[in-house]
Amino acid sequence: MEEIEEVWRKLKLTDEEDCPIEVGQGVHGSMDLKGRRSLIGKIISERIIGREVARSMMEKVWKVGKPLEFQEIGGNCFGITFVNRSEKMKVLDGCLWLFDNHLFVLLDFDGGMQPCLFNFDHAHMWVQMLNLPLSYMNKQMGELIGSSIEKVMEVDVQEDGSAWGRCLSVKVECDLRRSVARVRTIVVDGRTSWVPFQYEKLPRLCFNCGRIVHGKEGYKESEGSVGQYVVWL
Template sequence: MERIEEMWGHLKLTKDEDEPIELEEEAREEVHRKCEWCLIGKFYMERSIGRAIVESTMVKIWRVGKQATVKEVGPNVFIITFSTQMDKKRIEEGRPWSFDNNLFVIKPFDGYVQPNMMKFDNALLWVQMHNLLLVGMNCECGERIGRSLGVVEEVEVDEDDVGWGTFLRVKVLLDLTKPIARRRKVTINGSKFWIPLKYEKLPRFYFKCGRILHEGNNWQQSGQQEGEAARFGL
């Protein structure tokens, strides 16, 4: 489709083709009201997945209070319309989601971007920061380390901003086109420490480059090759 559109872009337009058609705001009000109940998402997998499969699997996995409707708007791209705001919020906050270990990137609905121009190259993942010094297991340190990975959405700590445990848990919006970080080096009181990183619900990714999104088909399932998978995720 992108190739065809590129070819069309080099053709000389007729007067009628080049004349813009103004769409009135009043005609879009109904869509604005409906989009408040919607999320849009894309499955990253080699084969195409149909709407019926999304309805019969993902909707059941989500256990929504009332039936959600699914509409396909592009290759493996779907709009999900929920019956309640509670269901929509729960699904949005419950990211990441996957199907057959393939990532389903969900984001807020945006009706002002053409479906073929929508970007689904960022996803929220919970990152576990292991073997972190106890003095560093707090909200500030979690945010500082998390910002080296992406945009920090949440640091799981107690009310006093301290998160003691076997690891510090941080929700980060990751750039899926970049290699998955395996560890970070931190400095405390002049001493340097390596902090291993593990990712919850890590989907299929490319072992050769460590990326979730990549051109080609040399991916391996994150649960395979245990020596490598243990360094990347759970």
């Protein structure tokens, strides 16, 4: 969709085309009401997925009681309307969602934004940090390691801030154009060790560079990276 804007910018407009049409507040009418129970979603896949296929699959995945409304906005991008706002919020707050192993990125509805400006480059993912010493399985540690990935949204801890268990789970906003983080190296009391990551749900990613989303230029093979992520998966 961004390409269209680029083409338009090169055009020399006629006076008629360039004359602004003033749009008053009343024009959006009752669309805001529908927007309150709607989301925008995009399936990250090279394959084009039809509206009906997407709808019936996601109704099952999201376990919604009433039928959803799916409208096609662009390639694999849909306007999704729920029967009420609470169903929508339940889905928006839950993460992460997959369509047949492909990532389904969701954005809250913003009726004033042009579709070419929708940004599907980020998603919230639950990162499970393994092999941490028990004394360090806490909120501060989750925030410390999580912030090396990107913005930490939540650390799954008990009321006292601790999280003894198999792993420390941290919800992180991830940039999908960067390689999925596999591990971090930490130094505790002078001792260096690895903290391997697992993901609650992991969408299909590039086996060579570990990205979920490739940029416009696509993947450029760099030496030594071939198959690096097959080994990890």
